Amino acid sequence: MQDIYLDNGATTFPKPESVYRAVDHFNREVGGSPGRSGHERALEAGREVLRAREALAALLGVADASRIIFTKNATEALNMVIRSVLKPGTHAIITSLEHNAVWRPLEALAERNDVAYDIVQCEGDGSLDLVRMHEALRPNTSLIACIHASNVTGNLLPIEEVAKIACERSIAVLVDAAQTAGRVELRPEELGIQYLAFTGHKELFGPQGTGGLFIAPGTDIDPLHFGGTGSLSESPKQPEFLPDRCESGTTNGPGLAGLRAGIEFILKTGVTQIRRHEEELTTRLIEGLLAMDGLSVYGPHDWEKRVGIVSFNLDGLASPELASLLNERYHIAVRAGLHCAPLAHKTIGTLEEGTLRASFSYFNTNEDVDNLLQALREAKKC
Numbered sequence: 001m002q003d004i005y006l007d008n009g010a011t012t013f014p015k016p017e018s019v020y021r022a023v024d025h026f027n028r029e030v031g032g033s034p035g036r037s038g039h040e041r042a043l044e045a046g047r048e049v050l051r052a053r054e055a056l057a058a059l060l061g062v063a064d065a066s067r068i069i070f071t072k073n074a075t076e077a078l079n080m081v082i083r084s085v086l087k088p089g090t091h092a093i094i095t096s097l098e099h100n101a102v103w104r105p106l107e108a109l110a111e112r113n114d115v116a117y118d119i120v121q122c123e124g125d126g127s128l129d130l131v132r133m134h135e136a137l138r139p140n141t142s143l144i145a146c147i148h149a150s151n152v153t154g155n156l157l158p159i160e161e162v163a164k165i166a167c168e169r170s171i172a173v174l175v176d177a178a179q180t181a182g183r184v185e186l187r188p189e190e191l192g193i194q195y196l197a198f199t200g201h202k203e204l205f206g207p208q209g210t211g212g213l214f215i216a217p218g219t220d221i222d223p224l225h226f227g228g229t230g231s232l233s234e235s236p237k238q239p240e241f242l243p244d245r246c247e248s249g250t251t252n253g254p255g256l257a258g259l260r261a262g263i264e265f266i267l268k269t270g271v272t273q274i275r276r277h278e279e280e281l282t283t284r285l286i287e288g289l290l291a292m293d294g295l296s297v298y299g300p301h302d303w304e305k306r307v308g309i310v311s312f313n314l315d316g317l318a319s320p321e322l323a324s325l326l327n328e329r330y331h332i333a334v335r336a337g338l339h340c341a342p343l344a345h346k347t348i349g350t351l352e353e354g355t356l357r358a359s360f361s362y363f364n365t366n367e368d369v370d371n372l373l374q375a376l377r378e379a380k381k382c
């Protein structure tokens, strides 16, 4: 097993101890199907899911927890919004830092469904010029999708300003918070964001197979799946009310129990404290990398503009080779390549070679950073 885990951008590891306990408790002690039957196990399973929803509402400052629906990951939530909002004849705007979880569903719709879209080009350091976003607007623009933090460069994007641009024109805004929920203070309702997609298994510390979507009051959504919800069972029609409208089929009870424990850990620790810790690690890594020759570091160096995800390349050594070396010789887990975000790599000029990405969570230490830097110094000599 790996000794140093720096691939938290893919999924966080380890989770807080309480997450493992909550999953185990659900599986061993609760066991019923949430919202399906009237016996005690089913009722307790339903309460577990409700507690997860309420924990998330508390973290995101959402007044009505039923406006948070659970999906199996951020990708499913993003697909739901893109397919729901974009009808034939409409137009969407995305940024050039978006993940394939946004780009591919949009491209699929564009191919089949008479939907058009434009990609607003970000700068080489990953920053977004809002003038370009204004220029991309069309009379039939129905959706602006904007990543909150790039999973390649770590850049934070100005979602508040993007939401303003959208709101002034009654355009729906979709924020991909896969890399920020849990590690950045986030209040979608206050920011005027209609849809905010999140994943449970990254910085929210939940198990894999958890994620979801915040849907602002007064905003419609078409479900991605139709089926049993445990409510209005006599009707062939999907319920109109949330969360049932978008949660067909048995939910991931054990996963959501774990997600609730992950969120409670964050609420107890405080997002500010988590961010401060990641700042220390990220600044230490960036300073260490910049002190080396023959190395390119991507994204902003200023902490205020980023999260704890750092992409870099060593001259003369391809990122997959370097990742293998770190894995095999130093037992350090990082990720190489395109990170499912080719648009972002094109933006920073690394589409051919990709980058090596080190990504932190609250559980990493300064020693992890120093070990990575030492391994890189040695790798440079090979």
Ligand SMILES: Cc1ncc(COP(=O)(O)O)c(C=O)c1O
Pocket: 009, 010, 073, 074, 075, 076, 099, 101, 147, 149, 150, 151, 176, 178, 179, 199, 200, 211, 340
């Ligand atoms: C920015 C971003 N968006 C979306 C996703 C997709 O998340 P999930 O794998 O939970 O669907 C990821 C995952 O890496 C991501 O980094």
